[in-house]
Amino acid sequence: MAATSSPLCHISVSFLRQLPPCTTVQFFGFAPTQRKLGGLTVTRNNLAQDFLGDFGARDPYPEEIASQFGDKVLGNQSTEHKILIPNASVLSLSQLQCSPVSPSQAPLSADDATKLLHKVLGWSIVENEAGGLKIRCMWKVRDFGCGVELINRIHKVAEASGHYPSLHLETPTQVRAELSTSSIGGLSMNDFIMAAKIDDIKTSDLSPKKRAWA
Numbered sequence: 001m002a003a004t005s006s007p008l009c010h011i012s013v014s015f016l017r018q019l020p021p022c023t024t025v026q027f028f029g030f031a032p033t034q035r036k037l038g039g040l041t042v043t044r045n046n047l048a049q050d051f052l053g054d055f056g057a058r059d060p061y062p063e064e065i066a067s068q069f070g071d072k073v074l075g076n077q078s079t080e081h082k083i084l085i086p087n088a089s090v091l092s093l094s095q096l097q098c099s100p101v102s103p104s105q106a107p108l109s110a111d112d113a114t115k116l117l118h119k120v121l122g123w124s125i126v127e128n129e130a131g132g133l134k135i136r137c138m139w140k141v142r143d144f145g146c147g148v149e150l151i152n153r154i155h156k157v158a159e160a161s162g163h164y165p166s167l168h169l170e171t172p173t174q175v176r177a178e179l180s181t182s183s184i185g186g187l188s189m190n191d192f193i194m195a196a197k198i199d200d201i202k203t204s205d206l207s208p209k210k211r212a213w214a
Contacts, residue, residue, distance in 0.1 A: 094193070097193070103184060107186025108133070117135070119192065121199045128180055133187045134179060140173060142173065142207060146173075150201075153202075157200075179195055
């Protein structure tokens with residue numbers, strides 16, 4: 001049963017003869033051939049390229065249309081398909097832009113802030129001096145110069161976004177950043193957007209060098 005352009009197919013003819021008459025057996029991944037073996041039709045279809053073809057929906061094969069398979073599935077065959085633009089809930093916060101905040105706007109609740117906290121790395125929620133909420137992140141750096149460089153990198157991102165964190169070089173090797181929206185006395189979406197943008201800043205070259213043990 002092997003063609004010159006196809007790999008060998010080790011299926012015995014005696015096995016095929018035991019199948020009921022008028023049975024159609026299909027082998028996939030071979031060159032298209034069809035062979036009669038008594039009342040048995042052996043078909044080999046070249047579908048190897050389909051395994052690396054387009055992903056997703058495809059047009060039905062003629063045999064599938066003839067079987068009226070669409071009448072046996074749930075759904076409406078005339079369903080309208082639309083491509084929707086992702087909303088803010090599925091986008092990374094770093095892809096969003098900070099927007100003006102009205103002083104009359106209420107700050108985020110503790111529950112909402114906790115949910116947004118899962119979308120940023122290394123930040124924690126703390127209370128500010130007035131009893132409101134703010135978020136804080138700490139970095140350990142290699143030396144004083146690295147601490148200054150990290151602050152400069154954060155400042156550059158903040159300038160582009162128009163929302164500024166409170167930055168502190170606490171020790172020569174530790175930087176602290178805090179975010180809150182002073183006009184509302186607590187947290188706003190801008191704080192988490194800014195935190196996500198800060199998360200995207202490269203800091204690996206500023207981190208303390210790992211000690212190599214002999």
